[in-house]
Amino acid sequence: MEVIPFRTPGLGDQTYLLTHEGKGVLVDPQRDIGRFLDAAAERDVDLRFVLETHLHNDYLSGAEQAALRTGAELVLPAASAAAYPHTPAFHLEDIPGTDGLTIRPIHTPGHTPEHTSYLVLIDGEPVAVFSGGSLLVTSAGRPDLLGPERAGTLARLQYGSLRRLAALPRDVGLYPTHGEGSFCGVSGAGRHTSTIGDELEGNALLGLPDAESFAGELLADPMPIPAFYAHMGPANVLGVPAPPEGDLREIGPEELPEELRGGVHVIDVRPRGEQAAGFVPGSTGIELGDDFGSWAGWLVPYGAPVALVAEPGQDVAEAVTQLSRIGMDDVRGVVRDLGDIGSARFDLVDLEGFLALTSGAQVLDVRMPVERRAAPLPGATERFLPDLVAEGVPAELDRDRRVLVACGSGRRASIAATILAREGYRAVVLNGSGAHDVAAALEA
Incomplete structure (x- = not known):
């Protein structure tokens, strides 16, 4: 058995591909599924299952499209009530695979009500658990993303879920989806995977005596919630189409003022030194980096059309991918040379x-x-x-x-x-x- 992680630093998340005897299990894939399917193809792995631990709040899921592309069985928490075909995962009802591989769903509410972790057994022996947003490395998934009204209840449920996972054998590998850099977690540890034994020794949340003190700890100092999160869960319930394809249109600088007047939001992805020397009045400067998409989704009205300003040769495909992960698909084009319209300064x-x-x-x-x-x-x-x-x-x-x-x-x-x-x-x-x-x- 091998577990291959795919880190997405800007969102603080990981997708996993588990391989065993030529079969694959893909867990919590983000929308840009090509990188996962390519990894499976490179290893000559036939994707057997695509698992979702919960209805994600921080990105659009690629699970449905990955299953459609490969013929894999799509498995979602039974309580997710997703509006597209899938196999519902019920608590402790094993899902048999092949060559001795079994998937055991474990209901672990707290981060979301339907949240389900997946224990993988090989020849009847538990070897790995994919814990999504439940038990994290030295931490736990946030219980307040669905609003303050439900936060206390979900936090108390998270207390029980963490202990349910902590009761697994100590040598079981722990593979959470959320990690350092994610606004879905309470804190970061600098590590992305662990074992149950390591968490029993190093996760302070597992030492809290009761659900009330646990909830108080989780909710004591909550981080802000990015604005685009409100759109992710509902989209993941209804189904996420494949991202748009095709090259980005080149826009002349003389078109930008008219685009701005027409409701297009201009995002300048150039390095901050270039922006300081001159940017388009009315534009938002977010230099391209790992967290570009998150800031764009937080600062630009969700669903609004956008145009990019980039340096010649800058990788705008990465910017478009990051926007696509959160459903900002209406990218009208890119300007490579501002000419004399970059009159704003800092x-x-x-x-x-x-x-x-x-x-x-x-x-x-x-x-x-x-x-x-x-x-x-x-x-x-x-x-x-x-x-x-x-x-x-x-x-x-x-x-x-x-x-x-x-x-x-x-x-x-x-x-x-x-x-x-x-x-x-x-x-x-x-x-x-x-x-x-x-x-x-x-x-x-």
Whole structure:
């Protein structure tokens, strides 16, 4: 038996391909299924099952399309009530495979009500459990993604689910879907897989005495929920079509102003240094990186048409793939040369330059609340980056003065600079350092 992980860093998730005697089991595939099917083909593996642990909140599933493409049996939690053909997985009702492989569903509600983990047995011996968003490496899946009204109940259910999994043999491999970097988890450990034995020794949540204290721990300091999450679960219930194919249309810079007036949202994926030197007024600058799709889905109205601005030779296919994973399929084209329409600007400065400007300046901290509490920036106006879009620019900021913007590294601050520019502000971005560095320097 071999378990091959496919890490998607920007979403903090993993898909798995288990192979045994030439047969394959694909677990929690994201929408871009080509990479999984190619791996199976390279190993001459016949895909036998596609398993879904739950109706995902953070990405569109590729499970239905993978099953249709390969003829594999699609297995979903019985309570998912998905609106397309599948085999319902009931608690402890074994699903027989071939050559001694058996899949045993284990109902593990908490992250979602229908959540089901899958224990894999080879010749009757348990060897691996795919735990989705239930038991994670030194952590657990969030119980609050379906709203605060259900969070307490789901957290108490998660307590029982973790203990159900912890009762498995210690040498069983643990393969969760969510991990470090995912907004579906409570925390990150830097590792993506584990064993039941390692979790019994290293997962503090398993040491909590009862469901109430467990729920209190999970819900004590919840992270924000990305805006696009609200659209993922309903889409995964109804079924996700294959992503669109074809090359991206090249757009001339003279077309962009008209596109903006027509409701198209322009996303600039160039490095922040290029954006600072000149970007299209009204555009959102999100330099291309592992988490590009997540920020785009959080900051741009979901389902809105978008156009990309990229450098010549930049990999816009990666940007389109990341957008596709969350269902932002209406990408109208890409501009490779802005010409003279990139008239908006912001400044990038290092820590020393930022500190030199702080005396009497207006400073905006766009970090998450938990980051700000850990290292407060004295005197700063606080507004988490997505809230600049959802709630607007804080009223106390003066348009006639520069706004010094800080986050953890400069990535979010540079995005914020393009949002501020829409409202007539000129930003100075702390680049390569974070607000915590400023706070430490000011204390010193």
